[in-house]
Amino acid sequence: MTDTMKKKLIEAYDAHSDAIYRHCYFRVFKKTRAEELVQDTFMKTWEYMRKGKEIDNIRAFLYKVANNLIIDESRKKKEQSLDELIEQNIFAEPSYREEKIFEHNIILAEVKEKMKNLGEEDQNLITLRYFDDLDPKDISEVTGDSANNVSVKLNRALTKLKQLI
Amino acid sequence: MSNLNFWGKLNKLREDIKLSDERKFKIRDYLINEIDGTNLESTYGKHTKKGIFWSQLVLSKYQKRYVPIIAGFIIVVILGSGVSFAAENSLPGDLLYLVKVNINEEVLGSLTFGVKAKTEYEADLATKRLEEAEQLTVSGKMDEETQDSIETNFEKHSKKVSDGIAQVQSETGVTDAAEISSKFETTLSAHEQILRKLGDEASPSVQSHSRGVEGKVKARLKDASLKRSEFDTNIASSDSGEQNQSKLKDIARDKINGAESAATALENFIESNKEKIGIEVRTESEDKIKLAGDLILQANDKINSASYGEAFNLAQNAIRIIDKARVLVSASTNFKLDGRLINKSNDNEDDTGEVKGIQIEAKNFRNRGNNTTSTFRNSDNGGRRSRNGKND
Numbered sequence: 001m002t003d004t005m006k007k008k009l010i011e012a013y014d015a016h017s018d019a020i021y022r023h024c025y026f027r028v029f030k031k032t033r034a035e036e037l038v039q040d041t042f043m044k045t046w047e048y049m050r051k052g053k054e055i056d057n058i059r060a061f062l063y064k065v066a067n068n069l070i071i072d073e074s075r076k077k078k079e080q081s082l083d084e085l086i087e088q089n090i091f092a093e094p095s096y097r098e099e100k101i102f103e104h105n106i107i108l109a110e111v112k113e114k115m116k117n118l119g120e121e122d123q124n125l126i127t128l129r130y131f132d133d134l135d136p137k138d139i140s141e142v143t144g145d146s147a148n149n150v151s152v153k154l155n156r157a158l159t160k161l162k163q164l165i
Numbered sequence: 166m167s168n169l170n171f172w173g174k175l176n177k178l179r180e181d182i183k184l185s186d187e188r189k190f191k192i193r194d195y196l197i198n199e200i201d202g203t204n205l206e207s208t209y210g211k212h213t214k215k216g217i218f219w220s221q222l223v224l225s226k227y228q229k230r231y232v233p234i235i236a237g238f239i240i241v242v243i244l245g246s247g248v249s250f251a252a253e254n255s256l257p258g259d260l261l262y263l264v265k266v267n268i269n270e271e272v273l274g275s276l277t278f279g280v281k282a283k284t285e286y287e288a289d290l291a292t293k294r295l296e297e298a299e300q301l302t303v304s305g306k307m308d309e310e311t312q313d314s315i316e317t318n319f320e321k322h323s324k325k326v327s328d329g330i331a332q333v334q335s336e337t338g339v340t341d342a343a344e345i346s347s348k349f350e351t352t353l354s355a356h357e358q359i360l361r362k363l364g365d366e367a368s369p370s371v372q373s374h375s376r377g378v379e380g381k382v383k384a385r386l387k388d389a390s391l392k393r394s395e396f397d398t399n400i401a402s403s404d405s406g407e408q409n410q411s412k413l414k415d416i417a418r419d420k421i422n423g424a425e426s427a428a429t430a431l432e433n434f435i436e437s438n439k440e441k442i443g444i445e446v447r448t449e450s451e452d453k454i455k456l457a458g459d460l461i462l463q464a465n466d467k468i469n470s471a472s473y474g475e476a477f478n479l480a481q482n483a484i485r486i487i488d489k490a491r492v493l494v495s496a497s498t499n500f501k502l503d504g505r506l507i508n509k510s511n512d513n514e515d516d517t518g519e520v521k522g523i524q525i526e527a528k529n530f531r532n533r534g535n536n537t538t539s540t541f542r543n544s545d546n547g548g549r550r551s552r553n554g555k556n557d
Contacts, residue, residue: 013193018183025182039192046200077199104457131179 005049012058013042019059019132020066026131027070027123029112037070037073061139063132067124067142074120114164122157129154185305186260200212206426208317247489256297257314266318280336281345283327288349291322295382302363302375311482313372323385330392340416342476343396350389351485355492357382363500397481398528420480421464428461434491438450441498454492457483 334342364375467476
């Protein structure tokens with residue numbers, strides 16, 4: 001039983017860890033924290049599975065767990081200045097050229113500035129839709145809302161974001 | 166920034182945001198370790214912050230200095246997790262390859278004691294590098310970087326084998342040194358031929374890199390052959406003192422027994438895998454077994470005429486033929502090579518005759534060392550093929 005659960009979780013990790021990372025990253029805008037959130041997300045999922053609880057849609061479940069962790073995170077995080085964001089030099093991986101790092105950081109700062117003016121729920125919806133490529137039906141499984149409500153809220157959030165750009 | 170530009174750049178940015186391979190594997194390792202370590206109660210909460218750090222301690226090549234210190238503690242955890250096992254099949258260029266060579270092999274090496282065992286272990290590692298080269302050639306992944314990795318590590322292990330043989334000779338005697346030297350020469354010879362064959366069938370770019378590795382093997386093979394010849398001469402003309410002769414007789418007898426066992430094991434292996442082995446290969450291997458059998462007969466005659474050094478060398482020769490045939494038979498099944506692996510003109514065998522056949526792993530020298538039993542021996546047939554009534 002444990003082996004089956006372990007296999008399921010590791011398969012889910014191999015399939016979805018990048019997506020979960022991206023989701024976390026565009027919510028917290030910190031590389032190392034996003035990595036920790038990925039780890040925490042999968043560990044919490046494992047704890048849930050160990051209790052013998054079934055997960056029908058593990059992808060949606062992972063996003064739910066990640067979102068809850070991010071909400072906890074947002075209660076603690078401070079506002080980050082544009083300068084701090086650039087200084088993090090998040091893209092300073094060996095493969096990145098200097099100009100790409102600079103451009104990415106500028107865009108990130110722009111995105112963050114735009115997103116922070118949206119509410120928590122709107123940020124989540126935008127991230128799930130445009131960064132995680134989830135459709136409204138998938139998003140509804142994450143948020144617990146109906147697919148129709150998700151579509152409506154998403155449109156409103158997008159309208160707000162476009163006005164900010 | 167215009168609306169269009171913003172979304173376009175955002176999409177591009179989104180493609181670039183992902184976990185690095187290193188981080189992805191580290192978190193994965195941590196998850197597996199946590200899952201495997203969890204029994205009745207979750208210890209997750211205690212490890213939240215430590216997880217990645219712990220994995221860094223274990224996996225980072227830059228923290229290799231910690232490995233000797235904590236090897237005794239972490240080895241059980243590593244081997245209990247999926248990491249070590251997964252790393253074992255990795256090749257140069259794979260992320261887990263660093264785990265394989267810097268941790269797995271180092272830790273296992275540190276648990277090997279005695280100069281003979283350590284030298285045999287280094288020979289095993291040199292063989293592993295050649296097997297990796299073969300897999301890279303077959304998969305088309307042999308390039309400049311992987312070639313360099315293979316060659317560097319192969320040379321490192323080969324030098325240790327060479328140094329180790331010299332040390333074994335001075336510490337435990339020439340016959341032990343001769344045995345290790347002979348086995349190493351056999352495996353180099355077999356893999357040199359395998360690499361050549363695989364290189365022949367590879368694309369030009371892969372072939373050029375594979376030939377580079379082959380060249381390194383050839384150079385080491387030449388040295389090993391020279392060394393083996395020296396040992397043969399040394400043993401054949403060994404001291405005629407009674408005590409030494411008695412000891413040499415026992416050693417020669419053991420070597421003959423080992424040759425017989427190896428021949429039986431190869432026969433059993435071929436029998437068990439005959440569906441995977443082509444008819445031509447099987448025929449050639451059986452010819453080799455017969456050739457080895459002739460040498461064993463001659464070795465027994467030499468025992469009877471008290472020429473124990475020569476008996477030892479003949480038996481050693483027989484084992485070389487069997488071992489090489491075994492390595493080659495295995496390779497033919499692994500890489501699905503048909504027909505003759507060895508071209509007559511390229512065969513570098515001298516007085517042992519041609520060795521045609523396919524690969525078998527001549528790995529794990531330790532298992533075939535002192536007790537002279539073959540790795541594949543699992544039959545009670547005994548295999549006293551060549552004894553005559555006059556043998557003691």
